[in-house]
Amino acid sequence: MKLTIASRNPKSTKFPITLELEGTPETIKVQDVALAIEKKFPKYYPDRQRLTDLDKKALDVDKTLAEAGVVDGPQIGWRTVFLIEYGGPLLIHPIFYYASKLFYGADFQHSPMQTTVYYMCMAHFLKRELETLFVHRFSHGTMPFLNVFKNSGHYWLLSGINLAYWVYGPWFAAGKAASVRSDVWLYGSVAVWAWAELSNLATHITLRNLRPAGTRRRAIPFGYGFDLISCPNYFFETIGWTVVCFLSTSWSAWLFNIVATGQMYVWAVKKHKNYKKEFKDYPRNRKAMFPFIA
Known part of the structure; x- marks a missing residue:
């Protein structure tokens, strides 16, 4: 070999x-x-x-x-892996949203909540695709090809099929009591979600600027979000999906968010420990993912 x-x-x-x-x-x-x-x-x-x-x-x-x-065995680049992972929900959500009769047996009008969540999800995963292409720099070159199926399952199943099916269903359609949202609830959710998404992007740009192209250089990140925690990108990601949970009130959104947050916390703790081990002058007041907590 x-x-x-x-x-x-x-x-x-x-x-x-x-x-x-x-x-x-x-x-x-x-x-x-x-x-x-x-x-x-x-x-x-x-x-x-x-x-x-x-x-x-x-x-x-x-x-x-x-x-x-x-x-x-066959290898696949990490950039390609991420494009495949995030591409799944971008294909799945429109299918469930626009082909309602195919999945639910009847046509119905989507409620403002369903439409808002749909555009939130589409914007989120489109942002992730653009970050993969133009922002992220990968320290790991490749991974075994078969792992792409395992990695994609989380996104394609939990944030794709599971989330889309239950959020865009007739039980949340226009006119249903379960879909009613006040303007404060609806527009307030959009505002907080947009802040979380833009904050997540800002932290990704900070991490990109730490690593010159073509290198695996590592350095201590500072700036917006990093003063309190080692992985603010995960923290802002969690806030964004928590907003989707409160807006949709769907158990499927909560399921995805709990699983995703748990996995991100495991990654955050690992990265936090590596930072402290690698850099002797690493700020001691920082937590791993949640400010002042852990």
Whole structure:
């Protein structure tokens, strides 16, 4: 199998290198990789090496590559993965919204609440697609192709089919008591949601500006949102979806939001710990995702 080894130093002139090893991830050990590097660069004998995964966690030399999380097979770029993930809801929501008779057996007029939530969801995922194309810079190059199905399931099923089916149904149609929203409720929700979305975009731009194109440089983020928490992008994302929950009052929106927030909190805690470990001068007053809480 072919294995690419990159250096943590973006200015390295020797790395990345590509090694060709006989065997599979199940038979090749991390120690074998270290010996192959030594063969190519004799001065880098195994005791002088520190092999890590993309999260900079040291690999156990006695484990196989498979045990260390290295897999063989077709790869797909992370940018493409995100485009596929967010593209699902962009296709699914219009189908449920405009083809009501196909799914609910009858035509009906959507309520102002349903129309507002529809445009919120479409704008959110369109924003995510544009950020993927023009804002985000990815430290990880590729991932196993089959993982795209697992990653997309969350968006295509929970924020796609599940959310669209239950929010755009006849039980929330115009004239139904369950769909009635006061102007304060409706327009107030839009205002808070728009603030959360724009705040999320601002934090993404801050993170982009920390990493020059073509590098994996890491630095401490400062500025709007980052003074209190390490991952304000996740915090603002949660606020945006919580607004959708209160506006729609649908259990499907709450289900997606709870699952998404839980996953983002796990990521936030991991990133927060990595920041503190990597940067000795990292601000001590910051929490991971929720200001003053955690």
